[in-house]
Amino acid sequence: MQVGGAADGRVDSLVSGPVGDALPLRAAVPLATALVMHRAESVGVRALVIKGISAEVHGLRQPRVSADVDVLVDPAGYDTLLESLAQAGWAPRPMYAVSANLDPHSESLIHAQWPCDIDLHRRFPGFLEDPQATFEALWALREHVEVAGRDVWIPNRAGAIQVGALHALRTVDAGPRMDTELDMIVDVIAELEPDERDALVDLAFQTGAVGPLVETFSRAGVAVDVPDSPQLRAWNARRLAGPVFAGNLVSGMRGKPWSERCRLWRLALWPSAAELRAVDPGLGDSSRALVAARVRRWGRGVWQLPRALKAAWAARSGRRS
Amino acid sequence: MSALRKAPDLAEVSLGGAVYLLALSRLDDDQTPTVLEGSAQDIWARVDGVRSVTEIGESLLTGNADLDARIRTDVLAFVEGLRQRGFLE
Numbered sequence: 001m002q003v004g005g006a007a008d009g010r011v012d013s014l015v016s017g018p019v020g021d022a023l024p025l026r027a028a029v030p031l032a033t034a035l036v037m038h039r040a041e042s043v044g045v046r047a048l049v050i051k052g053i054s055a056e057v058h059g060l061r062q063p064r065v066s067a068d069v070d071v072l073v074d075p076a077g078y079d080t081l082l083e084s085l086a087q088a089g090w091a092p093r094p095m096y097a098v099s100a101n102l103d104p105h106s107e108s109l110i111h112a113q114w115p116c117d118i119d120l121h122r123r124f125p126g127f128l129e130d131p132q133a134t135f136e137a138l139w140a141l142r143e144h145v146e147v148a149g150r151d152v153w154i155p156n157r158a159g160a161i162q163v164g165a166l167h168a169l170r171t172v173d174a175g176p177r178m179d180t181e182l183d184m185i186v187d188v189i190a191e192l193e194p195d196e197r198d199a200l201v202d203l204a205f206q207t208g209a210v211g212p213l214v215e216t217f218s219r220a221g222v223a224v225d226v227p228d229s230p231q232l233r234a235w236n237a238r239r240l241a242g243p244v245f246a247g248n249l250v251s252g253m254r255g256k257p258w259s260e261r262c263r264l265w266r267l268a269l270w271p272s273a274a275e276l277r278a279v280d281p282g283l284g285d286s287s288r289a290l291v292a293a294r295v296r297r298w299g300r301g302v303w304q305l306p307r308a309l310k311a312a313w314a315a316r317s318g319r320r321s
Numbered sequence: 322m323s324a325l326r327k328a329p330d331l332a333e334v335s336l337g338g339a340v341y342l343l344a345l346s347r348l349d350d351d352q353t354p355t356v357l358e359g360s361a362q363d364i365w366a367r368v369d370g371v372r373s374v375t376e377i378g379e380s381l382l383t384g385n386a387d388l389d390a391r392i393r394t395d396v397l398a399f400v401e402g403l404r405q406r407g408f409l410e
Contacts, residue, residue: 023354027334027341031354034332038345088348113353148332148343 025065028116032069034148036085036118043084045077046139047153050124050163054154057145060164060188061181068108068117072138072155072163075131078122085109090118094278098267102252125238126166128208128231137206158200161185162209165216171239182216189220197222211235230255241308249308268301270294325377325400326370326410340365344407355406364399368409374400 033049040047048054052066073081082092090109106121123131141156155163168174168182192200201217201224204210210217210224211232217224226232234255249268253261276283276293283289327333330346332354340357342365357365360381367377378396382389403409 022356023341024336027336027339027354030334031332031341031343035343035345035348038330038332039348089352111352148334150332150345 023113023115025067025115028114029066029069030148032114032116032118033071033152034150035088036069036071036081036120037147037150037152039084039088040071040073040077040081043077043080045081045084046074046135047077047081048072048135048138048142048159049145049147049152049154050121050160051167053145053147054160055164055181057154058157058160058188060160060185062184066116068119070106070119070121072121072124072135074135074139075122078120082107082109082120085118085120089113093117094275096267096271096275096279098249098264098271101264101267102249124163124166125170126209126212126235127162128211128229128235129206134207137203141203157188158196158203161189161200162204162207162213165213166209169212169216169239171241186216186220189217189222240310269298271297323373324371325368325374327368328407328410331408338362342406342408347407351406355408361399364396365403 029052033053037047037049048071049069050072051070052068055061056063088111090111093108093110095104105123105125106119109118109120123134127134129137138155138159139153141159142153143156144151145154146152154160165182165185168178168185189197189200201210201222204213204217204224208231211226211229212235214224214226249264253264256264271294273290276290280293283293328344328346330344332343332345334341338358340362341354342357343354344351363381364377367380372380374397377400378393381392381396383392400409
C-alpha cells in the first residue's frame with residue numbers, strides 16, 4: 001500500500017482542497033442536514049428535519065436521493081437561523097418581489113459550492129393552526145435520528161405522516177410519485193394501533209391539519225368531523241389551482257384589501273429588470289432579452305390564470321377536488 | 322503519543338469508497354466539505370480514538386525501507402492537515 005505524497009499526490013491534494021463540483025447529492029444532503037441543525041443548535045433555535053430522511057425513517061416513502069434539505073424552524077427563531085446560515089455562506093435563492101410579498105412559507109437557501117438547497121420553513125402549508133402552536137405541538141413529540149454522524153431532530157411518526165400527506169396533497173395534480181407516497185401513508189395510517197390513531201388525530205387537531213387531511217384519514221378508515229373554515233377554503237383554493245404561480249397569487253390575495261391586491265398585481269405584472277435578472281441570471285444585459293422575458297412571463301400568467309380563478313371559485317363554493 | 326480522536330463537531334458521510342467531512346464548528350471559515358479517497362480514506366478509517374499517529378503510520382508500512390520512511394512522513398503531514406481543518410481534536 002502506498003500513501004500519498006509525491007508518488008500519487010493523493011493525500012496532500014485531497015486533504016488540501018474542498019470537494020467542490022464533485023460533491024454528490026447523496027453526500028451533500030446529509031452533510032447539509034447536519035450543517036443546518038448544528039447552526040440551529042449553536043444559535044439556540046429549535047428545528048425539525050422534515051420530509052426526506054424523516055419520511056424514510058418512519059417508513060412513509062421509499063428511499064430516494066433528495067435534492068434538498070427541508071427544515072421546519074421555530075417561527076420565533078426563524079430570522080436568527082436565517083442570519084446564522086447567511087454567515088456560513090447560504091443565501092436565499094432570488095425570488096420575485098411579488099412572491100416575497102405573498103407571505104412565503106419557506107425560503108430556499110443556496111450556496112455556490114453545494115449542489116443542494118436548504119429549504120427553511122417558517123410554517124408548512126396545510127397546518128392551518130397558528131405556526132407557533134403547530135411547531136410546539138410537533139416539537140413536543142420529536143424524535144432523534146443520526147444523520148452524517150450527528151443527532152438531529154425529526155417529528156415523530158404522527159407528525160411525519162401529516163407533513164408527508166400535506167406535501168402530497170399540496171396540489172390536486174402533484175404527480176404519480178406523490179400519489180404513490182400518499183397511498184403509502186394511507187396504508188401506514190390504516191395499520192396504526194387504535195391508540196396511535198387517536199394520537200395522530202389529536203395532533204392533527206392541534207396543528208390544524210385535520211381539515212386538509214380529512215379525506216386521507218377517511219381512506220385509512222379514520223372518520224373525523226371537521227367544520228368548514230376560511231383557512232380550509234384557502235387551502236383548497238391553493239391546491240385546486242395547481243403548481244402554478246398564478247394559483248399562489250390568486251389564493252394569496254384572499255382576504256387582502258383592494259389596495260394591497262392592486263400592489264400585488266402591479267408587482268406580478270411588471271417585475272423590475274433587476275428582479276428578472278436575479279431570478280434568471282442567463283438573461284444578459286440586453287433590453288430585448290428583458291422584453292422577451294416579460295412576454296414569456298405574461299404568457300405563462302395568461303395560461304395559468306383561468307385555472308387559478310376557477311380553483312378559487314370552486315373552493316369558495318366548497319369543492320375539494 | 323496520544324490517541325488520535327475525531328473532532329466532536331464533525332459531520333461525516335461514507336459513500337462509495339470515499340469519506341466526506343465537514344467541520345461544523347468552522348463553517349464561518351470553511352464552508353465546503355472535504356473528500357478523502359484511497360489512502361487518505363484508509364488513514365481516516367484508522368482514526369479510532371485509540372491509536373496514535375505513529376501507530377496508524379506503522380499499520381501502513383510495507384517492509385520497503387525507503388517507501389516506509391516516506392509513508393511515515395506523509396502520514397504525519399496528512400494528520401496535521403486534518404487537524405488544521407478541524408477534523409481532529
